[in-house]
Structure formats: C-alpha cells, structure tokens
C-alpha cells in the first residue's frame with residue numbers, strides 16, 4: 244500500500260517560517276544550541292518522519308525599508324545559523340531520521356557543495372539530503388559580494404551546470420574504488436577514481452573529487468522550484484520535491500503535470516515524491532486546537548508579512564502605501580519568487596496593492612493551517628494524498644518543538660491506524676526510507 248512521506252520543515256533560526264514563532268509562550272529559546280536541534284530531531288524520529296530539512300536564505304529580510312532595524316527589533320527571521328552545521332548536530336542526535344539542508348547554486352561553488360554534503364552523508368551514515376535552491380534576492384547578492392541577484396531563468400541555467408558538476412563529483416569514486424589494504428599497500432584502485440573535466444557557460448571544474456562514495460551512494464536531491472523554469476529543473480534533477488499547492492483541485496492538476504514531466508525524462512514518476520506544505524495545529528479535541536490557533540493568530544505583526552514579502556519578491560514593500568496599487572512596471576521589477584507574484588495578480592484580477600499581497604499569500608501567517616483533532620488533521624492529509632494532490636507533507640511549525648510534539652502525539656497514530664503511514668523505518672539510510680534507488684547517469688541525462 245502507498246504510504247505518506249513526512250518531512251519536517253526546519254529552520255536553523257530564531258523562529259520557523261512564521262516570524263511570530265519565537266513569540267509563542269511555549270517556544271524554546273535555545274536556538275543556538277545543538278540540544279535544541281537534537282530535541283526536534285528526536286521528536287520527528289519518534290513520529291517516523293523520513294526527513295527533516297533546514298531551509299536557508301543568505302540574508303536577513305532587511306530589504307523592507309532598506310534597513311535591518313525593524314526586522315531585528317521584531318525578530319523577523321534574523322538569526323540564520325549555517326544550516327549544514329545544524330544538520331550535523333541533528334544527525335548526531337538521531338539514528339534513522341534523514342536530515343537535509345539548503346545550499347544555493349547561485350552563490351556557492353559546486354565542488355564545495357559536493358564535498359560538504361557527501362562528507363555529511365558519511366558522517367551520519369547515509370541520511371543526508373541537499374535542498375537545491377537558486378536563491379531569491381539582492382540581500383543575498385550583497386552579502387556574497389555581488390551587486391545584484393542574477394536574473395531568474397539564468398539562475399536555473401547556472402543551476403543545471405552546477406548539478407552536472409556535483410553529480411559527476413559524487414559519482415567520481417566507484418563503489419569498490421576504496422581498498423585500504425595495508426598488506427598490499429593498495430589504498431584505492433586508480434582506474435576506479437574518475438577525473439572530471441567540465442566546461443560550461445557559467446561554471447568550470449577540472450580535477451579529481453576527494454570524497455569516496457558515501458553509504459547511500461550520494462545525498463538525496465531535493466528541489467522546490469515552482470515557476471515554469473523551476474519546474475523543468477526539478478523534473479530533471481529532483482529525487483523528492485517540495486511544493487505549496489494553493490488548493491486541492493489546483494494541486495491535483497499540478498501534481499499530474501509534474502509527474503508527467505518527470506516521466507518525460509525517462510524517470511519513474513512514482514519515485515520522485517511530491518510533498519506539499521502543511522501547517523497542522525492539532526490537539527486532543529477540535530476545540531482545544533481552535534484555542535491554540537486563536538493564540539497563534541495574536542502573535543502575528545504586519546511587519547512580519549511585509550518584510551517577508553519584500554524578501555521573497557526582492558522588492559521593498561515599504562515604498563508603497565498599504566492600499567496603493569503597484570504599477571505594471573513595479574510588478575515587473577519583482578524579481579524574486581515569480582510564481583508568488585503571478586498568483587496574487589491572478590487572484591486579484593487587477594494591479595494588486597501591498598494589502599492584496601498580504602491577504603492572498605498570507606506571508607508570515609500559517610497558510611491554510613489545518614486546525615483540529617488528530618482525526619480532523621488525518622482526514623485532511625488523507626484526502627490530498629488519496630486524491631493524488633501529493634505523496635506527502637512538509638510539516639511546518641507554528642512554534643518549536645511544540646507543533647511537532649502535538650503532530651506526533653495526535654495525528655501520526657491516526658494515520659498509522661488507517662494504514663496510511665509507516666510504523667517503523669524501512670532501513671538505515673534516507674534512500675531506503677524514501678524507497679529510492681540511486682539514479683543512473685542516463686536518468687540524470689549525463690550519459
């Protein structure tokens with residue numbers, strides 16, 4: 244029987260995707276310690292999550308007002324630790340949970356990313372994953388010493404080249420290359436360690452990769468592109484994808500289109516799982532969950548939404564009054580997440596205002612929170628899964644570790660009772676737990 248994938252949506256930060264998460268009375272505040280990430284990992288492992296992944300952005304959301312003061316004062320996602328270090332801490336505190344981290348193809352070098360993630364995969368016994376992003380805004384460009392963020396589709400062209408190099412690095416050492424035989428003196432078979440020569444439009448790499456084959460072959464590749472160009476990229480490279488489908492009908496349509504795109508690359512679409520965002524607010528009874536949600540709603544501030552929109556769309560929303568429509572030129576100038584901008588324009592049907600953006604995207608608030616008892620939440624998750632709008636969920640927290648504790652306590656047992664969710668891990672590596680074989684060069688289009 245087909246069973247759900249469950250992924251924890253994590254941040255190596257002072258809050259979750261909801262800036263207000265740190266204001267929650269039950270939120271832990273030791274977010275700079277290994278103990279904090281290990282606790283969250285242990286809760287997810289108790290709930291048999293296959294994967295936890297850390298999102299990332301290489302800048303504070305300080306595009307809003309062109310100044311960090313307001314976001315710092317309000318704690319709007321301003322602490323961002325290195326997610327790979329947090330991922331290692333979580334990996335050392337867990338045994339079966341896959342752990343992933345985000346790394347940018349626009350601001351890093353492929354050899355560096357290949358080496359770092361393959362090393363982590365060794366260190367945590369084949370449970371590592373890489374969330375491939377092309378990054379979003381000028382704040383990231385400035386921190387990384389560039390004047391402006393690259394143009395949207397060109398970022399993905401560079402990312403294609405980046406993937407070719409990373410995957411060839413990961414494939415450089417044959418499975419049986421390493422010998423380490425002290426008696427014969429042979430360390431590794433030279434004919435089984437392959438040199439890379441790559442020349443692209445954006446990237447070059449020439450040399451021999453320095454990390455042997457890792458326990459699961461190589462880290463699992465995650466992607467979440469949602470623009471037309473982004474989807475082409477993820478259909479080619481991703482082994483599991485994250486999406487934020489707006490509703491069930493649209494989700495079913497986009498899911499079917501994405502699976503067809505995966506198949507068009509000669510890949511098995513059942514193996515590339517699609518996980519949609521879910522924000523559960525769950526308690527013993529529906530009434531208690533509604534009370535919890537009412538409390539969460541009081542924690543939101545308008546600066547959360549406006550600064551997170553400025554960040555996502557690479558446009559300073561403080562330049563406009565709340566009810567003043569953007570001009571068409573201004574809308575064209577939003578160079579960040581274009582699918583988000585396009586959806587707001589489509590829903591509103593005229594040039595939208597900042598308030599329209601806040602209302603349609605609900606940025607900074609739990610989007611479509613699923614509020615109820617374990618049974619209510621399981622009903623919702625079951626419906627999307629059975630009707631093929633997704634294969635699983637990226638579960639986001641309204642506060643941590645509370646959201647995950649409640650979800651594991653109330654919703655997971657209900658899903659298990661229905662046979663929709665595993666009771667035990669299938670294996671030791673992330674690849675085994677996702678039911679993924681190692682992709683072949685032909686499937687990657689690298690043959």
Ligand SMILES: Cc1cc2nc3c(=O)[nH]c(=O)nc-3n(C[C@H](O)[C@H](O)[C@H](O)COP(=O)(O)O)c2cc1C
Nearest residue numbers: 298299345376378467468469470473485486580581
């Ligand atoms: C669940 C989820 C997690 C994401 N995590 C990140 C992240 O950590 N960093 C980032 O820059 N983008 C992240 N994104 C954004 C996507 O990578 C992508 O940029 C976005 O969906 C816009 O699509 P596009 O790049 O095709 O325009 C995430 C998206 C989703 C749905």
